[in-house]
Amino acid sequence: xxxxxxxxxxxxxxxxxxxxxxxxxxxxxxxxxxxxxxxxxxxxxxxxxxxxxxxxxxxxxxxxxxxxxxxxxxxxxxxxxxxxxxxxxxxxxxxxxxxxxxxxxxxxxxxxxxxxxxxxxxxxxxxxxxxxxxxxxxxxxxxxxxxxxxxxxxxxxxxxxxxxxxxxxxxxxxxxxxxxxxxxxxxxxxxxxxxxxxxxxxxxxxxxxxxxxxxxxxxxxxxxxxxxxxxxxxxxxxxxxxxxxxxxxxxxxxxxxxxxxxxxxxxxxxxxxxxxxxxxxxxxxxxxxxxxxxxxxxxxxxxxxxxxxxxxxxxxxxxxxxxxxxxxxxxxxxxxxxxxxxxxxxxxxxxxxxxxxxxxxxxxxxxxxxxxxxxxxxxxxxxxxxxxxxxxxxxxxxxxxxxxxxxxxxxxxxxxxxxxxxxxxxxxxxxxxxxxxxxxxxxxxxxxxxxxxxxxxxxxxxxxxxxxxxxxxxxxxxxxxxxxxxxxxxxxxxxxxxxxxxxxxxxxxxxxxxxxxxxxxxxxxxxxxxxxxxxxxxx
Numbered sequence: 001x002x003x004x005x006x007x008x009x010x011x012x013x014x015x016x017x018x019x020x021x022x023x024x025x026x027x028x029x030x031x032x033x034x035x036x037x038x039x040x041x042x043x044x045x046x047x048x049x050x051x052x053x054x055x056x057x058x059x060x061x062x063x064x065x066x067x068x069x070x071x072x073x074x075x076x077x078x079x080x081x082x083x084x085x086x087x088x089x090x091x092x093x094x095x096x097x098x099x100x101x102x103x104x105x106x107x108x109x110x111x112x113x114x115x116x117x118x119x120x121x122x123x124x125x126x127x128x129x130x131x132x133x134x135x136x137x138x139x140x141x142x143x144x145x146x147x148x149x150x151x152x153x154x155x156x157x158x159x160x161x162x163x164x165x166x167x168x169x170x171x172x173x174x175x176x177x178x179x180x181x182x183x184x185x186x187x188x189x190x191x192x193x194x195x196x197x198x199x200x201x202x203x204x205x206x207x208x209x210x211x212x213x214x215x216x217x218x219x220x221x222x223x224x225x226x227x228x229x230x231x232x233x234x235x236x237x238x239x240x241x242x243x244x245x246x247x248x249x250x251x252x253x254x255x256x257x258x259x260x261x262x263x264x265x266x267x268x269x270x271x272x273x274x275x276x277x278x279x280x281x282x283x284x285x286x287x288x289x290x291x292x293x294x295x296x297x298x299x300x301x302x303x304x305x306x307x308x309x310x311x312x313x314x315x316x317x318x319x320x321x322x323x324x325x326x327x328x329x330x331x332x333x334x335x336x337x338x339x340x341x342x343x344x345x346x347x348x349x350x351x352x353x354x355x356x357x358x359x360x361x362x363x364x365x366x367x368x369x370x371x372x373x374x375x376x377x378x379x380x381x382x383x384x385x386x387x388x389x390x391x392x393x394x395x396x397x398x399x400x401x402x403x404x405x406x407x408x409x410x411x412x413x414x415x416x417x418x419x420x421x422x423x424x425x426x427x428x429x430x431x432x433x434x435x436x437x438x439x440x441x442x443x444x445x446x447x448x449x450x451x452x453x454x455x456x457x458x459x460x461x462x463x464x465x466x467x468x469x470x471x472x473x474x475x476x477x478x479x480x481x482x483x484x485x486x487x488x489x490x491x492x493x494x495x496x497x498x499x500x501x502x503x504x505x506x507x508x509x510x511x512x513x514x515x516x517x518x519x520x521x522x523x524x525x526x527x528x529x530x531x532x533x534x535x536x537x538x539x
Contacts (some may be wrong), residue, residue: 002159009405017182027158028193029055032354032381034141036191039385041148051373052157056142060205067370089364090499103338139448160407169349173320188392196329196355197484203325204241211480213356221277222347223521225337225358227490228502229365231438232331233324234300240307250289259472274435283319333359342387353384410475419463442505446493487520491493
Protein backbone atom coordinates (compact mmCIF):
# COMPACT_ATOMS: atom_id res chain seq x y z
CA UNK A 1 0.00 0.00 0.00
CA UNK A 2 2.98 2.29 -0.13
CA UNK A 3 5.27 3.78 2.49
CA UNK A 4 4.36 6.67 4.73
CA UNK A 5 4.77 9.90 2.79
CA UNK A 6 6.15 12.23 5.41
CA UNK A 7 8.91 12.17 7.98
CA UNK A 8 7.92 12.47 11.63
CA UNK A 9 9.13 15.41 13.69
CA UNK A 10 9.52 15.27 17.46
CA UNK A 11 7.02 17.36 19.43
CA UNK A 12 9.05 19.07 22.14
CA UNK A 13 6.18 20.46 24.22
CA UNK A 14 8.11 23.68 24.66
CA UNK A 15 6.88 25.59 21.62
CA UNK A 16 4.49 27.97 23.38
CA UNK A 17 1.37 26.01 22.47
CA UNK A 18 -1.58 25.66 24.82
CA UNK A 19 -1.36 22.08 26.13
CA UNK A 20 -4.30 19.74 26.77
CA UNK A 21 -4.66 16.14 27.93
CA UNK A 22 -7.56 13.82 27.08
CA UNK A 23 -8.37 10.16 26.72
CA UNK A 24 -10.31 10.90 23.54
CA UNK A 25 -9.96 13.82 21.15
CA UNK A 26 -12.85 14.36 18.73
CA UNK A 27 -12.00 16.55 15.74
CA UNK A 28 -15.19 18.04 14.31
CA UNK A 29 -18.35 19.34 15.96
CA UNK A 30 -21.16 18.38 13.60
CA UNK A 31 -23.64 15.61 14.43
CA UNK A 32 -21.09 12.79 14.07
CA UNK A 33 -18.57 14.58 16.27
CA UNK A 34 -21.17 15.51 18.87
CA UNK A 35 -22.48 11.93 19.10
CA UNK A 36 -18.89 10.64 19.33
CA UNK A 37 -18.11 13.02 22.19
CA UNK A 38 -21.28 12.13 24.11
CA UNK A 39 -20.74 8.40 23.55
CA UNK A 40 -17.09 8.53 24.63
CA UNK A 41 -17.88 10.56 27.74
CA UNK A 42 -20.52 8.01 28.72
CA UNK A 43 -17.67 5.50 29.09
CA UNK A 44 -16.18 7.59 31.90
CA UNK A 45 -13.16 8.96 30.03
CA UNK A 46 -11.87 12.50 29.55
CA UNK A 47 -13.04 13.90 26.20
CA UNK A 48 -12.08 17.05 24.31
CA UNK A 49 -13.81 18.21 21.12
CA UNK A 50 -12.10 20.64 18.72
CA UNK A 51 -14.27 22.28 16.08
CA UNK A 52 -13.12 24.31 13.10
CA UNK A 53 -16.16 26.52 13.61
CA UNK A 54 -18.57 26.82 16.53
CA UNK A 55 -19.85 23.42 17.59
CA UNK A 56 -23.59 23.46 17.00
CA UNK A 57 -23.67 25.98 14.16
CA UNK A 58 -20.99 24.97 11.66
CA UNK A 59 -21.17 22.25 9.03
CA UNK A 60 -23.72 20.94 6.56
CA UNK A 61 -26.42 19.88 9.06
CA UNK A 62 -26.66 22.92 11.32
CA UNK A 63 -28.23 25.50 8.97
CA UNK A 64 -31.13 23.48 7.58
CA UNK A 65 -33.46 20.53 7.89
CA UNK A 66 -32.50 16.98 7.05
CA UNK A 67 -34.33 13.73 6.51
CA UNK A 68 -33.50 10.76 8.76
CA UNK A 69 -33.41 7.05 7.88
CA UNK A 70 -35.67 6.17 10.80
CA UNK A 71 -37.50 2.94 9.98
CA UNK A 72 -39.75 0.93 12.30
CA UNK A 73 -38.58 -2.58 13.20
CA UNK A 74 -42.15 -3.81 12.74
CA UNK A 75 -43.16 -5.84 9.71
CA UNK A 76 -41.21 -5.67 6.46
CA UNK A 77 -40.40 -1.95 6.55
CA UNK A 78 -36.68 -2.36 7.19
CA UNK A 79 -36.25 -5.11 4.60
CA UNK A 80 -37.92 -2.91 2.01
CA UNK A 81 -35.81 0.09 3.03
CA UNK A 82 -32.61 -1.92 2.65
CA UNK A 83 -33.64 -3.41 -0.69
CA UNK A 84 -34.22 -0.02 -2.29
CA UNK A 85 -30.88 1.28 -1.07
CA UNK A 86 -29.00 -1.82 -2.25
CA UNK A 87 -30.22 -1.38 -5.81
CA UNK A 88 -29.65 2.36 -5.92
CA UNK A 89 -26.08 2.03 -4.65
CA UNK A 90 -25.07 -0.61 -7.16
CA UNK A 91 -25.24 -3.47 -4.64
CA UNK A 92 -22.12 -2.36 -2.79
CA UNK A 93 -23.78 -1.86 0.61
CA UNK A 94 -23.67 -4.55 3.29
CA UNK A 95 -26.75 -5.99 5.00
CA UNK A 96 -25.10 -6.26 8.42
CA UNK A 97 -24.06 -2.61 8.49
CA UNK A 98 -27.47 -1.47 7.26
CA UNK A 99 -29.12 -3.46 10.06
CA UNK A 100 -26.77 -1.95 12.64
CA UNK A 101 -27.42 1.60 11.46
CA UNK A 102 -31.19 1.14 11.38
CA UNK A 103 -31.12 -0.25 14.93
CA UNK A 104 -28.75 2.40 16.32
CA UNK A 105 -30.67 5.21 14.65
CA UNK A 106 -33.88 3.93 16.23
CA UNK A 107 -32.21 3.82 19.66
CA UNK A 108 -30.60 7.24 19.34
CA UNK A 109 -33.88 8.83 18.29
CA UNK A 110 -35.30 7.53 21.57
CA UNK A 111 -32.43 9.36 23.29
CA UNK A 112 -33.28 12.53 21.40
CA UNK A 113 -36.88 12.24 22.60
CA UNK A 114 -35.68 11.87 26.19
CA UNK A 115 -33.39 14.88 25.79
CA UNK A 116 -36.31 17.00 24.62
CA UNK A 117 -35.90 17.27 20.86
CA UNK A 118 -39.22 18.70 19.55
CA UNK A 119 -40.32 16.07 17.06
CA UNK A 120 -43.67 17.08 15.51
CA UNK A 121 -46.77 14.95 16.07
CA UNK A 122 -49.26 13.70 13.51
CA UNK A 123 -53.04 13.94 13.80
CA UNK A 124 -53.12 10.85 16.04
CA UNK A 125 -50.46 12.27 18.35
CA UNK A 126 -47.64 9.97 17.18
CA UNK A 127 -44.26 11.65 16.83
CA UNK A 128 -42.87 11.96 13.31
CA UNK A 129 -39.18 11.13 13.58
CA UNK A 130 -38.11 10.95 9.95
CA UNK A 131 -36.57 14.42 9.84
CA UNK A 132 -34.55 16.78 12.00
CA UNK A 133 -34.33 20.56 11.94
CA UNK A 134 -30.62 21.36 11.92
CA UNK A 135 -30.61 24.44 14.18
CA UNK A 136 -32.69 22.78 16.93
CA UNK A 137 -30.89 19.44 16.56
CA UNK A 138 -27.39 20.85 16.79
CA UNK A 139 -28.29 23.30 19.55
CA UNK A 140 -29.47 20.30 21.58
CA UNK A 141 -26.37 18.26 20.71
CA UNK A 142 -24.03 21.03 21.85
CA UNK A 143 -25.94 21.19 25.12
CA UNK A 144 -25.62 17.42 25.58
CA UNK A 145 -21.89 17.52 24.77
CA UNK A 146 -21.32 20.12 27.47
CA UNK A 147 -23.55 18.35 29.99
CA UNK A 148 -21.49 15.19 29.39
CA UNK A 149 -18.42 16.98 30.73
CA UNK A 150 -16.71 17.31 27.36
CA UNK A 151 -14.40 20.28 26.91
CA UNK A 152 -15.09 22.14 23.65
CA UNK A 153 -12.49 24.14 21.72
CA UNK A 154 -14.52 26.29 19.32
CA UNK A 155 -12.96 28.01 16.31
CA UNK A 156 -9.99 25.69 16.69
CA UNK A 157 -9.14 23.92 13.41
CA UNK A 158 -6.77 20.97 13.71
CA UNK A 159 -3.64 21.02 11.56
CA UNK A 160 -2.03 17.61 12.02
CA UNK A 161 -2.20 14.40 14.00
CA UNK A 162 0.38 13.21 16.52
CA UNK A 163 1.76 9.67 16.64
CA UNK A 164 3.98 7.82 19.07
CA UNK A 165 7.14 5.90 18.23
CA UNK A 166 5.07 2.91 17.12
CA UNK A 167 2.91 4.93 14.73
CA UNK A 168 -0.16 4.93 16.99
CA UNK A 169 -2.21 8.12 16.85
CA UNK A 170 -1.99 9.99 20.17
CA UNK A 171 -3.37 13.49 19.64
CA UNK A 172 -3.32 16.49 17.35
CA UNK A 173 -2.17 20.08 17.02
CA UNK A 174 -4.16 23.04 15.81
CA UNK A 175 -4.87 26.75 15.91
CA UNK A 176 -7.22 28.90 17.97
CA UNK A 177 -8.63 31.41 15.51
CA UNK A 178 -9.78 33.75 18.27
CA UNK A 179 -6.42 34.07 20.05
CA UNK A 180 -3.97 33.12 17.34
CA UNK A 181 -2.39 30.56 19.70
CA UNK A 182 -1.53 27.07 18.63
CA UNK A 183 -2.79 24.14 20.70
CA UNK A 184 -1.64 20.59 21.37
CA UNK A 185 -3.90 17.80 22.61
CA UNK A 186 -2.25 14.59 23.76
CA UNK A 187 -4.89 11.88 23.72
CA UNK A 188 -5.22 8.14 23.96
CA UNK A 189 -7.29 8.01 20.76
CA UNK A 190 -8.67 10.40 18.13
CA UNK A 191 -11.99 10.47 16.25
CA UNK A 192 -12.00 12.16 12.84
CA UNK A 193 -15.45 13.71 12.37
CA UNK A 194 -14.45 16.61 10.14
CA UNK A 195 -17.00 15.98 7.39
CA UNK A 196 -16.29 15.46 3.72
CA UNK A 197 -14.86 17.72 1.05
CA UNK A 198 -17.06 20.08 -0.97
CA UNK A 199 -14.14 21.97 -2.55
CA UNK A 200 -15.27 25.43 -1.31
CA UNK A 201 -18.15 25.36 -3.80
CA UNK A 202 -20.29 27.69 -1.62
CA UNK A 203 -22.93 25.04 -0.97
CA UNK A 204 -24.84 25.78 2.24
CA UNK A 205 -22.87 24.84 5.35
CA UNK A 206 -20.07 23.25 3.33
CA UNK A 207 -17.37 25.90 3.27
CA UNK A 208 -15.73 24.45 6.39
CA UNK A 209 -15.66 21.03 4.73
CA UNK A 210 -12.39 20.81 2.81
CA UNK A 211 -11.20 17.25 3.51
CA UNK A 212 -8.86 18.23 6.36
CA UNK A 213 -9.49 15.08 8.38
CA UNK A 214 -8.82 12.78 5.45
CA UNK A 215 -5.49 14.49 4.76
CA UNK A 216 -4.42 14.18 8.39
CA UNK A 217 -5.50 10.54 8.44
CA UNK A 218 -3.63 9.71 5.23
CA UNK A 219 -0.48 11.22 6.72
CA UNK A 220 -0.54 8.55 9.43
CA UNK A 221 -1.19 5.77 6.94
CA UNK A 222 -5.00 5.51 7.02
CA UNK A 223 -6.78 4.10 3.97
CA UNK A 224 -9.77 5.54 2.11
CA UNK A 225 -12.59 3.78 0.28
CA UNK A 226 -15.11 4.66 -2.40
CA UNK A 227 -13.46 7.90 -3.46
CA UNK A 228 -14.80 7.46 -6.98
CA UNK A 229 -18.28 8.04 -5.52
CA UNK A 230 -17.53 11.69 -4.89
CA UNK A 231 -19.15 13.59 -7.74
CA UNK A 232 -22.36 14.64 -6.01
CA UNK A 233 -23.70 17.98 -7.24
CA UNK A 234 -26.39 19.81 -5.29
CA UNK A 235 -29.23 21.47 -7.19
CA UNK A 236 -30.17 24.99 -6.19
CA UNK A 237 -30.86 28.56 -7.32
CA UNK A 238 -27.92 30.14 -9.13
CA UNK A 239 -28.14 33.10 -6.72
CA UNK A 240 -28.21 31.05 -3.49
CA UNK A 241 -26.04 28.60 -1.54
CA UNK A 242 -29.05 26.46 -0.57
CA UNK A 243 -28.75 23.05 -2.27
CA UNK A 244 -31.67 21.30 -0.59
CA UNK A 245 -33.16 19.57 -3.61
CA UNK A 246 -36.24 17.72 -2.29
CA UNK A 247 -38.63 20.45 -3.39
CA UNK A 248 -37.45 20.21 -7.00
CA UNK A 249 -39.44 17.00 -7.29
CA UNK A 250 -42.35 19.41 -7.88
CA UNK A 251 -40.42 21.54 -10.39
CA UNK A 252 -40.47 21.87 -14.14
CA UNK A 253 -37.21 22.90 -15.79
CA UNK A 254 -37.11 25.36 -18.68
CA UNK A 255 -34.81 27.05 -21.17
CA UNK A 256 -34.52 30.84 -21.16
CA UNK A 257 -37.29 30.90 -23.79
CA UNK A 258 -39.68 29.13 -21.44
CA UNK A 259 -39.56 25.78 -23.23
CA UNK A 260 -39.74 22.77 -20.89
CA UNK A 261 -36.56 20.67 -21.01
CA UNK A 262 -37.49 17.09 -21.75
CA UNK A 263 -36.16 14.59 -19.20
CA UNK A 264 -34.86 17.22 -16.77
CA UNK A 265 -35.60 16.53 -13.11
CA UNK A 266 -34.16 16.52 -9.63
CA UNK A 267 -34.09 12.81 -8.87
CA UNK A 268 -33.56 11.02 -12.20
CA UNK A 269 -33.04 13.87 -14.65
CA UNK A 270 -30.13 15.74 -13.13
CA UNK A 271 -27.79 14.56 -15.89
CA UNK A 272 -30.05 16.31 -18.38
CA UNK A 273 -29.72 19.51 -16.35
CA UNK A 274 -25.93 19.14 -16.22
CA UNK A 275 -25.78 18.52 -19.97
CA UNK A 276 -27.97 21.53 -20.73
CA UNK A 277 -26.00 23.82 -18.41
CA UNK A 278 -22.90 23.24 -20.52
CA UNK A 279 -24.46 25.24 -23.36
CA UNK A 280 -27.21 27.43 -21.88
CA UNK A 281 -28.86 28.55 -18.63
CA UNK A 282 -31.51 26.37 -17.01
CA UNK A 283 -34.53 27.75 -15.16
CA UNK A 284 -36.92 26.07 -12.73
CA UNK A 285 -40.37 26.69 -11.34
CA UNK A 286 -42.09 24.74 -8.56
CA UNK A 287 -45.27 24.81 -10.61
CA UNK A 288 -46.34 21.22 -9.90
CA UNK A 289 -46.87 21.82 -6.17
CA UNK A 290 -50.49 22.27 -5.08
CA UNK A 291 -51.58 24.57 -2.25
CA UNK A 292 -51.20 21.89 0.42
CA UNK A 293 -47.67 20.99 -0.71
CA UNK A 294 -46.70 24.66 -0.85
CA UNK A 295 -47.80 25.20 2.74
CA UNK A 296 -45.87 22.10 3.86
CA UNK A 297 -42.73 23.30 2.09
CA UNK A 298 -42.77 26.59 3.97
CA UNK A 299 -42.82 24.82 7.33
CA UNK A 300 -40.49 21.94 6.43
CA UNK A 301 -37.62 24.01 5.01
CA UNK A 302 -38.13 27.70 5.77
CA UNK A 303 -34.56 28.67 4.86
CA UNK A 304 -35.14 27.33 1.34
CA UNK A 305 -37.31 30.38 0.68
CA UNK A 306 -35.15 33.10 2.25
CA UNK A 307 -33.21 33.98 -0.89
CA UNK A 308 -36.41 33.96 -2.98
CA UNK A 309 -38.21 36.26 -0.56
CA UNK A 310 -35.28 38.68 -0.48
CA UNK A 311 -35.35 38.99 -4.26
CA UNK A 312 -39.12 39.13 -4.55
CA UNK A 313 -39.34 35.88 -6.50
CA UNK A 314 -42.31 33.53 -6.17
CA UNK A 315 -40.71 30.12 -6.95
CA UNK A 316 -44.17 28.57 -7.43
CA UNK A 317 -45.13 30.85 -10.32
CA UNK A 318 -41.93 32.50 -11.60
CA UNK A 319 -38.97 30.96 -13.42
CA UNK A 320 -35.60 31.29 -11.67
CA UNK A 321 -32.09 30.23 -12.76
CA UNK A 322 -30.64 27.07 -11.22
CA UNK A 323 -27.18 25.56 -11.05
CA UNK A 324 -25.42 22.46 -9.77
CA UNK A 325 -22.81 22.95 -7.04
CA UNK A 326 -20.24 20.26 -6.36
CA UNK A 327 -20.74 18.73 -2.91
CA UNK A 328 -18.11 16.05 -3.40
CA UNK A 329 -17.80 13.57 -0.56
CA UNK A 330 -20.27 15.49 1.63
CA UNK A 331 -23.12 14.04 -0.44
CA UNK A 332 -21.03 11.28 -1.99
CA UNK A 333 -20.15 8.08 -0.17
CA UNK A 334 -16.34 8.03 -0.22
CA UNK A 335 -14.26 8.55 2.91
CA UNK A 336 -11.97 6.84 5.39
CA UNK A 337 -12.07 3.04 5.28
CA UNK A 338 -13.38 1.39 8.46
CA UNK A 339 -11.83 -1.90 9.54
CA UNK A 340 -14.31 -3.02 12.23
CA UNK A 341 -17.62 -2.26 13.94
CA UNK A 342 -16.01 0.27 16.28
CA UNK A 343 -15.37 2.54 13.27
CA UNK A 344 -11.61 2.14 13.65
CA UNK A 345 -9.50 3.13 10.64
CA UNK A 346 -6.45 1.27 9.41
CA UNK A 347 -4.26 3.61 11.52
CA UNK A 348 -4.09 2.42 15.17
CA UNK A 349 -5.71 4.83 17.62
CA UNK A 350 -7.66 6.62 14.89
CA UNK A 351 -11.44 6.35 14.41
CA UNK A 352 -13.75 8.00 11.87
CA UNK A 353 -17.42 8.95 11.73
CA UNK A 354 -19.98 10.76 9.61
CA UNK A 355 -19.08 12.13 6.19
CA UNK A 356 -15.37 11.73 6.97
CA UNK A 357 -15.86 7.94 6.89
CA UNK A 358 -16.98 5.93 3.88
CA UNK A 359 -20.74 5.53 3.69
CA UNK A 360 -20.52 2.69 1.15
CA UNK A 361 -21.31 0.26 3.98
CA UNK A 362 -24.95 1.40 4.00
CA UNK A 363 -25.32 3.33 0.73
CA UNK A 364 -23.00 1.64 -1.74
CA UNK A 365 -22.18 4.01 -4.57
CA UNK A 366 -25.00 6.52 -4.21
CA UNK A 367 -26.57 8.81 -1.66
CA UNK A 368 -28.05 12.27 -1.61
CA UNK A 369 -28.67 14.77 1.13
CA UNK A 370 -30.07 13.84 4.53
CA UNK A 371 -31.79 10.55 5.38
CA UNK A 372 -29.05 7.89 5.27
CA UNK A 373 -26.36 10.53 5.79
CA UNK A 374 -27.99 11.72 9.00
CA UNK A 375 -28.52 8.17 10.26
CA UNK A 376 -24.91 7.30 9.46
CA UNK A 377 -23.63 10.39 11.31
CA UNK A 378 -25.43 9.64 14.56
CA UNK A 379 -24.73 5.89 14.40
CA UNK A 380 -21.09 5.93 13.32
CA UNK A 381 -20.41 8.81 15.72
CA UNK A 382 -21.88 6.79 18.59
CA UNK A 383 -19.75 3.73 17.74
CA UNK A 384 -16.56 5.67 17.05
CA UNK A 385 -16.81 7.49 20.37
CA UNK A 386 -17.23 4.24 22.30
CA UNK A 387 -14.42 2.56 20.37
CA UNK A 388 -12.05 5.47 20.90
CA UNK A 389 -12.93 5.54 24.62
CA UNK A 390 -11.96 1.88 25.04
CA UNK A 391 -8.71 2.40 23.16
CA UNK A 392 -7.93 5.69 24.90
CA UNK A 393 -8.55 4.28 28.37
CA UNK A 394 -6.02 1.52 27.71
CA UNK A 395 -3.49 4.07 26.43
CA UNK A 396 -3.42 5.95 29.77
CA UNK A 397 -0.79 3.55 31.09
CA UNK A 398 1.64 4.76 28.42
CA UNK A 399 1.36 8.49 29.12
CA UNK A 400 5.11 9.10 28.73
CA UNK A 401 5.37 7.83 25.17
CA UNK A 402 7.31 9.78 22.57
CA UNK A 403 5.13 12.19 20.60
CA UNK A 404 5.83 12.96 16.96
CA UNK A 405 4.19 15.38 14.55
CA UNK A 406 2.75 13.68 11.48
CA UNK A 407 1.83 16.68 9.31
CA UNK A 408 3.50 17.31 5.96
CA UNK A 409 2.55 19.87 3.33
CA UNK A 410 2.60 23.47 4.67
CA UNK A 411 3.92 22.26 8.04
CA UNK A 412 7.16 20.32 7.66
CA UNK A 413 8.06 20.66 3.98
CA UNK A 414 11.52 22.08 3.37
CA UNK A 415 11.32 24.39 0.35
CA UNK A 416 12.19 28.06 0.28
CA UNK A 417 8.90 29.60 -0.88
CA UNK A 418 5.41 29.02 0.57
CA UNK A 419 2.70 28.23 -1.95
CA UNK A 420 -0.28 30.50 -2.67
CA UNK A 421 -3.28 28.76 -1.07
CA UNK A 422 -5.86 30.60 -3.16
CA UNK A 423 -4.02 29.75 -6.35
CA UNK A 424 -4.04 26.06 -5.38
CA UNK A 425 -7.75 26.16 -4.53
CA UNK A 426 -8.57 27.71 -7.91
CA UNK A 427 -6.42 25.14 -9.71
CA UNK A 428 -8.17 22.22 -7.97
CA UNK A 429 -11.62 23.70 -8.60
CA UNK A 430 -10.78 24.05 -12.29
CA UNK A 431 -10.34 20.27 -12.44
CA UNK A 432 -13.26 19.11 -10.26
CA UNK A 433 -16.04 21.66 -10.86
CA UNK A 434 -16.65 21.21 -14.63
CA UNK A 435 -19.44 18.76 -15.48
CA UNK A 436 -17.52 17.51 -18.51
CA UNK A 437 -14.69 16.33 -16.24
CA UNK A 438 -16.40 15.19 -13.06
CA UNK A 439 -20.07 14.52 -13.74
CA UNK A 440 -19.54 12.90 -17.15
CA UNK A 441 -16.19 11.19 -16.59
CA UNK A 442 -13.96 9.87 -19.34
CA UNK A 443 -10.56 8.19 -19.14
CA UNK A 444 -8.52 10.67 -21.16
CA UNK A 445 -10.00 13.64 -19.28
CA UNK A 446 -9.28 11.99 -15.92
CA UNK A 447 -5.67 11.33 -16.92
CA UNK A 448 -5.38 14.89 -18.20
CA UNK A 449 -6.58 16.32 -14.88
CA UNK A 450 -4.39 13.96 -12.86
CA UNK A 451 -1.32 15.11 -14.76
CA UNK A 452 -1.89 18.68 -13.58
CA UNK A 453 -3.01 17.69 -10.06
CA UNK A 454 0.01 15.43 -9.52
CA UNK A 455 2.38 18.16 -10.70
CA UNK A 456 0.70 20.61 -8.34
CA UNK A 457 1.19 18.19 -5.43
CA UNK A 458 4.92 17.95 -6.20
CA UNK A 459 5.11 21.75 -6.07
CA UNK A 460 3.30 21.86 -2.72
CA UNK A 461 5.44 19.07 -1.35
CA UNK A 462 8.60 21.08 -2.04
CA UNK A 463 7.26 24.44 -0.83
CA UNK A 464 8.15 26.15 2.42
CA UNK A 465 5.99 25.82 5.54
CA UNK A 466 3.29 28.44 6.08
CA UNK A 467 4.63 31.55 7.79
CA UNK A 468 1.87 31.90 10.42
CA UNK A 469 -0.69 29.61 12.10
CA UNK A 470 -3.54 31.36 10.28
CA UNK A 471 -1.83 30.89 6.93
CA UNK A 472 -1.21 27.25 7.85
CA UNK A 473 -4.97 26.66 8.20
CA UNK A 474 -5.65 27.93 4.68
CA UNK A 475 -2.66 26.09 3.26
CA UNK A 476 -3.75 22.82 4.82
CA UNK A 477 -7.29 23.27 3.44
CA UNK A 478 -5.85 23.74 -0.04
CA UNK A 479 -3.59 20.71 0.37
CA UNK A 480 -6.52 18.60 1.60
CA UNK A 481 -8.65 19.57 -1.39
CA UNK A 482 -5.78 18.66 -3.71
CA UNK A 483 -5.21 15.31 -2.00
CA UNK A 484 -8.93 14.52 -2.18
CA UNK A 485 -9.09 15.29 -5.89
CA UNK A 486 -6.21 12.88 -6.58
CA UNK A 487 -7.73 9.99 -4.58
CA UNK A 488 -11.02 10.72 -6.28
CA UNK A 489 -9.83 10.75 -9.87
CA UNK A 490 -7.39 7.83 -9.49
CA UNK A 491 -10.24 5.71 -8.13
CA UNK A 492 -12.57 6.95 -10.89
CA UNK A 493 -9.99 6.02 -13.51
CA UNK A 494 -9.77 2.44 -12.21
CA UNK A 495 -13.55 1.86 -12.07
CA UNK A 496 -14.23 1.28 -15.76
CA UNK A 497 -18.01 1.10 -15.50
CA UNK A 498 -21.02 3.21 -14.52
CA UNK A 499 -22.25 2.34 -11.03
CA UNK A 500 -24.02 4.47 -8.43
CA UNK A 501 -23.12 8.12 -8.91
CA UNK A 502 -19.91 7.25 -10.77
CA UNK A 503 -20.41 7.62 -14.53
CA UNK A 504 -17.95 6.80 -17.31
CA UNK A 505 -18.83 7.99 -20.82
CA UNK A 506 -16.98 5.12 -22.49
CA UNK A 507 -18.22 2.53 -19.98
CA UNK A 508 -21.91 3.29 -19.66
CA UNK A 509 -23.13 0.08 -18.00
CA UNK A 510 -22.55 -1.80 -14.77
CA UNK A 511 -19.85 -4.46 -15.07
CA UNK A 512 -20.75 -7.41 -12.78
CA UNK A 513 -17.04 -8.24 -12.48
CA UNK A 514 -16.42 -4.88 -10.78
CA UNK A 515 -18.75 -5.45 -7.86
CA UNK A 516 -16.05 -4.61 -5.35
CA UNK A 517 -14.83 -1.61 -3.40
CA UNK A 518 -11.80 0.46 -4.32
CA UNK A 519 -9.45 1.33 -1.48
CA UNK A 520 -7.02 4.19 -2.01
CA UNK A 521 -4.36 6.09 -0.14
CA UNK A 522 -0.95 7.64 -0.28
CA UNK A 523 0.05 11.22 -0.91
CA UNK A 524 3.26 11.47 -2.91
CA UNK A 525 2.28 8.25 -4.68
CA UNK A 526 -1.46 7.58 -4.78
CA UNK A 527 -2.44 3.90 -4.97
CA UNK A 528 -5.75 2.12 -5.59
CA UNK A 529 -6.61 -1.55 -4.98
CA UNK A 530 -9.69 -3.78 -4.92
CA UNK A 531 -11.46 -4.84 -1.75
CA UNK A 532 -14.23 -7.43 -1.56
CA UNK A 533 -17.75 -6.54 -0.48
CA UNK A 534 -18.86 -8.58 2.52
CA UNK A 535 -22.37 -9.98 3.03
CA UNK A 536 -22.99 -9.97 -0.69
CA UNK A 537 -26.47 -10.25 -2.10
CA UNK A 538 -27.21 -11.32 -5.65
CA UNK A 539 -27.52 -8.28 -7.86
